[in-house]
Amino acid sequence: MKPLTSGIIKEALEQGCFALLETEAKDICKEYGIPTTKQRIAKSTIEALEISQDIGFPVVLKIVSPDIIHKTETGGVILDVKNTKEVAESFAKILANVKKSRPEARIVGVMVQEAAPKSTEVIVGAFEDPNFGSTIMFGLGGTYVEVLEDVVYRVAPITKKEAEDMVREIKAYPILSGYRGGKADISTVIDILLKVSELVTDFPEIREIDLNPIMVYEKGAKVVDARIFLSK
Amino acid sequence: MQGPKSLEPFFDPSAVAVIGVSNDPTKIGSIIFGNFLRPGFRGNVYPVNPKHKSVLGKKCYTSVKGISRSVDLAVIAVPAQAVIQVVEDCVEKGVKGVIIISGGFKETGPEGAEREEELKKIVAESNIRIIGPNCLGVYNPSSMVDTFFLPEEKAGRPKIGFISFVSQSGAFALSTMDWMAYQGVGISKCISYGNGCDVNEVDLIRYLADDPATKVIVIYTEGITDGRKFMEEARNTIIKKPILVVKAGKTKKGSVAALSHTGTMAGSDKIYEAAFKQSGVIRAEGFQDLFDMANTLSLQPPAPGNRILVITNGGGAGVMIVDACEICGLEVPELPSHVQRKLKEQFPPHFSTKNPIDLTGDAYDLGFGFALDEAFLRYDGVDGAIICLLLQVPKLTVKVADIIADASFKSHKPIVACCMGGEYTANVARDIEKRGGPVFPTPKRAVDAIWSLVKYGENLKRGDKR
Numbered sequence: 001m002k003p004l005t006s007g008i009i010k011e012a013l014e015q016g017c018f019a020l021l022e023t024e025a026k027d028i029c030k031e032y033g034i035p036t037t038k039q040r041i042a043k044s045t046i047e048a049l050e051i052s053q054d055i056g057f058p059v060v061l062k063i064v065s066p067d068i069i070h071k072t073e074t075g076g077v078i079l080d081v082k083n084t085k086e087v088a089e090s091f092a093k094i095l096a097n098v099k100k101s102r103p104e105a106r107i108v109g110v111m112v113q114e115a116a117p118k119s120t121e122v123i124v125g126a127f128e129d130p131n132f133g134s135t136i137m138f139g140l141g142g143t144y145v146e147v148l149e150d151v152v153y154r155v156a157p158i159t160k161k162e163a164e165d166m167v168r169e170i171k172a173y174p175i176l177s178g179y180r181g182g183k184a185d186i187s188t189v190i191d192i193l194l195k196v197s198e199l200v201t202d203f204p205e206i207r208e209i210d211l212n213p214i215m216v217y218e219k220g221a222k223v224v225d226a227r228i229f230l231s232k
Numbered sequence: 233m234q235g236p237k238s239l240e241p242f243f244d245p246s247a248v249a250v251i252g253v254s255n256d257p258t259k260i261g262s263i264i265f266g267n268f269l270r271p272g273f274r275g276n277v278y279p280v281n282p283k284h285k286s287v288l289g290k291k292c293y294t295s296v297k298g299i300s301r302s303v304d305l306a307v308i309a310v311p312a313q314a315v316i317q318v319v320e321d322c323v324e325k326g327v328k329g330v331i332i333i334s335g336g337f338k339e340t341g342p343e344g345a346e347r348e349e350e351l352k353k354i355v356a357e358s359n360i361r362i363i364g365p366n367c368l369g370v371y372n373p374s375s376m377v378d379t380f381f382l383p384e385e386k387a388g389r390p391k392i393g394f395i396s397f398v399s400q401s402g403a404f405a406l407s408t409m410d411w412m413a414y415q416g417v418g419i420s421k422c423i424s425y426g427n428g429c430d431v432n433e434v435d436l437i438r439y440l441a442d443d444p445a446t447k448v449i450v451i452y453t454e455g456i457t458d459g460r461k462f463m464e465e466a467r468n469t470i471i472k473k474p475i476l477v478v479k480a481g482k483t484k485k486g487s488v489a490a491l492s493h494t495g496t497m498a499g500s501d502k503i504y505e506a507a508f509k510q511s512g513v514i515r516a517e518g519f520q521d522l523f524d525m526a527n528t529l530s531l532q533p534p535a536p537g538n539r540i541l542v543i544t545n546g547g548g549a550g551v552m553i554v555d556a557c558e559i560c561g562l563e564v565p566e567l568p569s570h571v572q573r574k575l576k577e578q579f580p581p582h583f584s585t586k587n588p589i590d591l592t593g594d595a596y597d598l599g600f601g602f603a604l605d606e607a608f609l610r611y612d613g614v615d616g617a618i619i620c621l622l623l624q625v626p627k628l629t630v631k632v633a634d635i636i637a638d639a640s641f642k643s644h645k646p647i648v649a650c651c652m653g654g655e656y657t658a659n660v661a662r663d664i665e666k667r668g669g670p671v672f673p674t675p676k677r678a679v680d681a682i683w684s685l686v687k688y689g690e691n692l693k694r695g696d697k698r
Contacts, residue, residue, distance in 0.1 A: 129503050132459030153506040155463065162510060 001202060004031045009205055009230065017066050018207075018230045023111055025226035029211070032195045035188070036223040039113035048091045049084050051112040058082050058115040061090045063098050067105040069227070074101040080115060087112070116222045120176060120184045121213035124192050126156065126200045128207050128231070134200040138193060140172040141213040148172075156197045163193040176216070184216040192221065207231040236359045239431065239439045241329035243421060244375045245305035246275040249296045249327070251318055252309035252334075253279035253287050260333060260381040261309040262288065272376035276301065296325045305329045307369065307379050312336025315365065316350050323358045331379050332364035337427055339366050348429050355430045367426025368402040371409065373419065374445060380424075382406060393418015394447035394530040398436045402426060404452050408519075417527055420446045434461045441469040448529045450522065451477045459507055466511035474529045474688045475513045478522050479504050512691035514684055524677050525684035528670045532646035534689035537615035539563045540682060542588035543603045544620035545595030545628070549652060549675055550588035553618055556679035562686060564588070565614070567607055574606045587614075596627040601635040609643055615689070616682050620650040620675065623657045630660050637667035646685045650678035 005028045012020055020028075026036045038055050041064055042048035052059045063076030071077050075097025078090040094110055121141025129135045132155045139151035152169045154162050167173065167189055176184045192214065200206050208229040215222045248268055252261035261281070265288065268277040278299050284292040293299050296306055296318070306327045308318055312334050322330050337348040348365065355362055363369055369379030373392045380387065390412040397419060399405035405424040412419055420443070423436055433451055440446045449469065456462045466475055479501070508515045516522035540562050544550040554564050567575075567587045575585040579599065584590040589607060591599045600619065608617045619636055621628065640647045649671045651661040661671040672678040 129459070131456055132463070132503055132507050135503055135506070151502075153503050155459070155503070155507050155510055158510075165509075 002028075002031045004028070005199070005203065009203060012230060013205065018232055019066065019069055020228040020230070021064055021066060021108060022062065022071075022226060023064060025209075025228040026223065028199070028228060029223055029226055032199050034192050034195050034211070034223060035221055036226065037114045037116050039111050041109040042091070042112050043109045045088050045091050048087050048110060048112050052081070052084065052087045055112065055114045059087070060113045060115050061087070061094055062111045062113060063094050064108040064111050065098070065102075065105045066108070068098070068102060074098050074105075116215045116224050117217075119215040119217050122176070122189060122216055122221075123151075123210070123212040124189075124196055124214060125211065126196050126206070126209040129155070134197075134204070134206075136166070136193060136197050136200070138166045138189075139170060140175060144170075144172050157201045158193065158197045160190070160194060163190045163197075166193060183218050185219050185221060188221045189214075189216060192223075205230050237361060239329070239361060239435065241304040242331065242361070242363060242370050242423075242431075243372050243377060245329070245377065247278070247299075247301060247303045247305075248275060248377075249278045249280050249293070249299060249303045249306045249322075250309070251280040251296060251306055253281050253292065254284065255287050257288070259309075261307075263381045263383060264307055264309060264333070264379050267378040267380070268376075270376060270378075272373075273378075274375070275304075278303070296321050296327065299325070303327050305331070305377075307331045307333065308364075309333040309381070312340075312344065312347060312365075316347065316354075319351065319354055319360070319362070323354060323360050327360065329361045329363070331367070331369040332362060332426075333367065333369060333379065333381060334364075335366040337365045337429070339427060348427060351429045362430040363423065364426045365429060366402075368405055368424035370424075371419070371422040380406065380409070388413030390417060390419040390422075393420060394445070395419055395450055395526045396421040396440045396443070396446040396448070397423070397450045397452075398433055398440070399424050399452040400426070400428070400433070400454055401452060408452075408523075412523070415523075417523065428457070432457060434458065434465050437462075437465045437469055437475065441465075441472055447473055448526050449473060449475045450526050451475065452480070453477065454480050456504075463507055463511040466513050470512040470688075470691045474534075474684075474691070476516055476522060476526055476529070476684075477508060477513050478516050478518070479508075512694060514687050514691075520677075521680060524670075524672065524681050528646075528648060528681040529684055529688060531668050531670050532640075532648065532685055533644055534692055535616040535646050535682065535686040536689055538686045538690075539565050539614045539616075541567075541608050541614040541617040542620065543591070543600060543607070543617065544588050544622075545591040545593065545625060546620060546622040546652075547584075547590055547592070549620045549622065549650070550590055552675040553620055553650070553679060554588065556676050560679065560683045562679065562683060567611070568613065571607050571611050571613075575603065578602055578606075588620075593625045594627065595622075595625055597629055597632045597635055600632055601639070604635070604639040604647075608645070608647075609639060614645075616646045616648075616685060618648055618650060618678050618682055620652075620678070621657075621660070623651060623653055623660050630663060633660055633663040633667065633669075636664055636669050640667070640669050646682060648672065648678050648681050648685075650675055 008024045029036045040051045059081050061078045081090050123139045125137040134156040136154050136156050139145040144150045150171045152166045210227040211223045250265040253265040279287045280293045282294040286292050306322045338345040371378050388410045402424045440449050542553050557564050572585040589603045651657045664671050
């Protein structure tokens with residue numbers, strides 16, 4: 001059993017929190033060996049400046065609040081922040097936006113995150129099916145999932161063979177496997193599927209996981225946005 | 233498997249009580265009672281109805297408790313309000329299995345649901361097993377247990393065979409049985425379990441997995457109650473015999489409560505699809521598909537791989553078969569030169585020997601025999617064969633049926649036939665079928681059938697590894 005994950009989940013449940021913070025979700029990913037972007041929470045402009053310089057530009061700033069699930073809709077996300085001046089401006093702007101759109105929301109801080117370079121996007125998720133329990137989902141990001149519903153499922157826990165089947169089963173597989181040269185690191189994707197399966201099997205308290213998007217590179221991958229919801 | 237909670241009494245009881253029999257022969261209880269009076273049922277049968285002293289010329293009991301000898305199975309066809317009392321009497325009497333035909337339970341609303349909860353309580357607190365309520369029950373032609381309340385002249389009963397059929401829906405079970413009887417397809421056991429308050433698809437898979445008379449298990453379901461148990465039981469079973477499933481109803485009941493995009497698919501049919509794949513269950517798309525595959529799986533061995541040999545005397549039909557194979561992931565590999573050489577030595581030069589082997593309009597009975605011998609029985613580079621016969625040509629006769637049956641008998645690999653044509657063709661096809669070779673009227677159906685044998689072979693191997 002993973003102590004960090006166990007601690008985060010226990011604490012959240014004790015506080016009656018069912019949506020984990022993005023930073024917590026990514027810490028859980030890290031403990032399970034799922035590669036994510038670099039990020040830290042800043043509580044002040046100074047901290048934000050320090051973190052952004054540590055991580056390197058460009059960065060992304062996102063609001064961190066247990067009450068806000070849809071960050072973009074509240075004006076809580078600013079992408080492609082290129083320098084210290086923009087960090088200071090964006091930090092203030094996010095806080096102002098959120099204060100206006102969601103005045104009652106509790107604010108933990110602002111997350112400064114590495115801006116992951118664009119690449120092939122995939123989604124890995126997990127959820128509680130009413131008949132089969134924990135189920136793993138996989139699809140290619142963006143239009144493929146939303147418009148074409150090009151996604152596959154397997155009931156957890158999954159074997160390596162089943163994870164491989166999942167990746168190969170989506171119709172968009174040729175895009176992933178290197179249509180016109182641009183190859184994606186499929187073995188890392190398979191590894192992420194197996195680790196998500198391990199995570200939901202270890203923690204039945206988890207009701208939903210949404211790693212969306214995950215940027216897949218020629219070598220390696222990075223979870224850019226992560227959400228974890230717990231059962232009430 | 234004769235433990236206290238065994239399902240054996242449902243399938244081979246030595247004494248049966250039918251509760252709710254009356255002098256009106258069109259009543260459900262009376263039809264079922266009549267079924268047990270037919271020749272073939274070897275046990276005793278007792279009618280029960282508090283209102284009658286005798287029915288249909290037999291002594292009638294006021295309660296199951298009044299029967300002096302022991303009773304294994306009780307079939308209940310009384311109004312819903314009376315069911316609980318009758319089941320309690322059965323527990324007291326020591327009846328092992330009860331089939332509740334009566335409706336009026338959870339399918340009707342809260343009052344019925346409460347009644348069904350009471351049944352569950354009785355099951356939990358005693359050794360009794362219940363099939364139903366709201367079902368047709370059991371048909372087993374080898375012991376002549378038949379609780380289907382439809383008169384035989386309108387609803388045919390299939391002969392003894394190797395397929396066992398488990399159905400949530402009574403109507404689907406009934407129409408399927410009638411159709412199977414009409415088609416001459418045999419059945420081992422048919423179970424309509426209705427609301428499944430106790431015995432459900434998982435219990436029945438477990439029972440049929442160990443039933444030597446069942447070679448293929450066919451399931452019709454609209455939704456599985458415990459998906460995990462189903463998968464576990466299916467995984468244990470498919471290493472012994474294949475499971476085919478038809479799943480109807482594409483619900484999205486989970487989607488309302490989903491928090492993220494990922495969650496919107498909870499409860500969807502796609503999860504069933506995944507679970508069936510993972511547990512090695514073969515899913516059929518519809519009725520015809522289901523029985524083509526069930527019949528084939530009960531008659532032919534699993535294929536050791538996905539390489540298919542096609543022997544035909546119609547070039548076009550051969551191409552259609554190759555297309556259909558390709559679409560469902562079956563290979564049609566070219567035969568190696570040493571095999572082709574042997575075929576060429578025997579055949580005129582215009583016969584194609586690659587794969588498909590095409591004997592053209594000059595095809596003759598022994599030509600099919602020779603091709604089967606050299607390119608299939610003696611050659612292990614192919615795992616199954618489709619023989620596509622156009623029987624309209626001058627030199628092909630009914631004798632080709634013997635040749636195919638003979639090859640099928642000698643082979644540990646599967647052979648299916650495709651015969652396209654009219655009346656003469658249909659007669660020869662029936663001849664092949666009588667000898668245990670599945671025959672289909674179209675290339676696509678023949679390919680789907682052999683696909684199920686390939687899938688079954690794959691599942692057997694996967695079962696080993698898990």
